[in-house]
Amino acid sequence: MKIDMTVNGRNVSGEVEGRTLLVEFLREGLGLTGTHVGCDTSQCGACVVHVDGAAVKACSIFAAECDGAQVATIEGQGNADGSLGAIQQAFQDYHGLQCGFCTPGMVMSAAALLKDNPKPSEAEVRDYLQGNLCRCTGYHNIVKAILAASGQEVAPVARVEA
The missing domain is CATH 3.10.20.30 (Beta-grasp domain)
Structure with missing residues (x-):
């Protein structure tokens, strides 16, 4: 058909x-x-x-x-100039990915959540992501990335200095 x-x-x-x-x-x-x-x-x-x-x-x-x-x-989530969209950039900035396999689904779920709830709480983000599995990150930085993409204050990710 x-x-x-x-x-x-x-x-x-x-x-x-x-x-x-x-x-x-x-x-x-x-x-x-x-x-x-x-x-x-x-x-x-x-x-x-x-x-x-x-x-x-x-x-x-x-x-x-x-x-x-x-x-x-x-x-379709990037900007017209080819740069990362806000959610994608937040995933990069807050280390919300490791192997990257789950990342497209996480980003798309995050976009849907933020469309319906522009300023979700941490608990609301975690609840919304129950249908998305990640075997690498433990979700902590994914949640931080989504909160940051919503414009909320988020504690920075600890960086190891050489």
Whole structure:
């Protein structure tokens, strides 16, 4: 079947089978490989994208369900000049990533949270991220990064001096 959608502000079309997942269409059909496939069971959150403004795990929705939708992926989160967006920059500044596998889903979840709740508390950030798994960071710096991206005061990350 033919589908049309807007992805990161660009109109795209493609032929998909009814069983094609959105994450497959984005990665294989459009070459947008920033959306990661971690578990294929919607448990890890590495594949979070926005569909019509809502955070969605792209491994849990068919591409055909997004026909006509506005889809945003991690590739669309940067600034127009190619620099990092505010949330991405905060993840870098506050060391909110290590291996980086979960980072696209974390950034997309953070963007959805901050759209709905511009000044969340630490507890609200931690609660919102329950659908995103990270095996490297322990979440502490991810939470700091999201709080910093919201414009709140955050204690700096300790730096080791040589």
